[in-house]
Amino acid sequence: MAVDHHQGHLKIIRTTLSTLVYPIQYVVNLPIEITEWVSNTLVTHNSLLKENDRLKQERLLLSSKLQRYEVLETENRRLRELLESSFRINDKVLVAELIAVELQSFRRQVVINKGLREGAYDGQPIVDSAGIMGQIVHVGPFSSTVLLITDPNHALPVQVNRNGLRAIAVGTGQNDKLLLEHLPNNADIRVGDLIVSSGLGRRFPSGYPVGQIEKISRDPGEPFAKVMIKPSAQLSQSREVLMVWPYEEVNEINKDAEELAIK
Numbered sequence: 001m002a003v004d005h006h007q008g009h010l011k012i013i014r015t016t017l018s019t020l021v022y023p024i025q026y027v028v029n030l031p032i033e034i035t036e037w038v039s040n041t042l043v044t045h046n047s048l049l050k051e052n053d054r055l056k057q058e059r060l061l062l063s064s065k066l067q068r069y070e071v072l073e074t075e076n077r078r079l080r081e082l083l084e085s086s087f088r089i090n091d092k093v094l095v096a097e098l099i100a101v102e103l104q105s106f107r108r109q110v111v112i113n114k115g116l117r118e119g120a121y122d123g124q125p126i127v128d129s130a131g132i133m134g135q136i137v138h139v140g141p142f143s144s145t146v147l148l149i150t151d152p153n154h155a156l157p158v159q160v161n162r163n164g165l166r167a168i169a170v171g172t173g174q175n176d177k178l179l180l181e182h183l184p185n186n187a188d189i190r191v192g193d194l195i196v197s198s199g200l201g202r203r204f205p206s207g208y209p210v211g212q213i214e215k216i217s218r219d220p221g222e223p224f225a226k227v228m229i230k231p232s233a234q235l236s237q238s239r240e241v242l243m244v245w246p247y248e249e250v251n252e253i254n255k256d257a258e259e260l261a262i263k
Contacts, residue, residue, distance in 0.1 A: 092245040094118060096126075098238070099143065106173040108134075108151035108235070114243060115140045123203055125244045131209035131232030132156070132197060133241055148235055149210070150175055157200040158210050160193050169195065169210055169229060175236045178211055180227035185218045187225060195229055205246035209233075 094114060102109035114120055116139055124136040126146050134154065138145040147154050150171040158169045158180070165188060168181045183189060193213045199206030211229035218225045 094243045096144075096241050096243050098241065106152055108148040108154075108171060108173065108175065109137075110134075110146050110148065112144050112146055112241060112243075113142070115142045115144050117141060118243070119245070120144045120243060125204050125208070125246060127208060127242050127244055128233045128238040128240075130234055131211065132204060133233045133235060133238065135203065136243075146241075148175075149231060149233070150178060150235060156204060156210065157198045158195045159198040159206075160189060161196045162190075162193050163188055165189065166198055166200070167195075167227075176230060177214075178229040178231055180213070180229055181224065183225050183227055184223065185220070185225050189213060189216060189225070189227060191216060202247065205244075 096112040096114040096118075098110050099113045100111035102111075112126070120136055120139045122136060122139055124144075126133045126135060132149055134146045134148040134151070136144045137147045148171070149156055149169065150173065152171050152173045154171045156169045157166070159166045165183070167183050169178045170181055172179050180195065191213050195210045195213065197204040197206055197208040197210055209232040211231040213227055214230040215228040216225055217227075
């Protein structure tokens with residue numbers, strides 16, 4: 001041992017013995033290594049499962065929030081369009097929301113969440129950001145029923161914006177069609193002409209968009225042309241509408257004049 005310590009004569013023997021013993025050591029340690037590997041694998045697998053469940057929950061929550069944000073963004077865009085339209089028409093207005101839709105055949109009515117307490121009245125015009133939608137036909141304390149311009153029982157005095165030619169727009173029972181009545185076959189009308197309210201009857205003020213001429217049929221045997229209009233208002237899509245008080249200022253002036261006359 002002393003000679004080997006100083007001169008290393010047994011180094012080759014030790015190397016040979018180590019080589020021979022290594023397989024035995026590997027086999028002896030193999031169960032321990034396998035146990036540790038399986039334990040680590042199970043722990044890692046469980047951790048991955050928990051992490052996966054957590055990420056799924058977070059993804060679901062974020063997806064739900066994103067959908068809500070998209071709804072809010074769309075709603076804000078509609079409200080901005082309504083407010084911009086209210087500045088254009090320069091009338092007293094109030095935003096209302098649809099809470100019900102009439103689904104019976106050939107009936108085109110909606111219910112809004114504003115009523116007597118907000119000053120609603122029978123015949124009040126209802127518009128959206130694109131044009132006239134209809135008028136209130138029944139007022140309750142907290143809600144009102146609106147007859148849309150496409151209802152067969154609705155008629156609206158209109159005129160051709162290009163030349164001022166007057167007519168009556170009546171509902172057809174379809175959300176995307178109005179019928180223009182009392183226009184002679186030789187009337188100066190064209191496809192694409194903008195139709196606006198004429199203001200006759202003082203129910204709807206003049207100048208509100210009603211629709212555009214989509215189709216013209218002229219029958220020589222008939223005295224009037226058959227003119228179809230596509231409404232400007234988004235009757236089947238709008239969720240928010242504007243209640244309009246078109247003659248509010250005139251009414252206030254008349255009221256003040258009456259009070260002065262009494263005094």
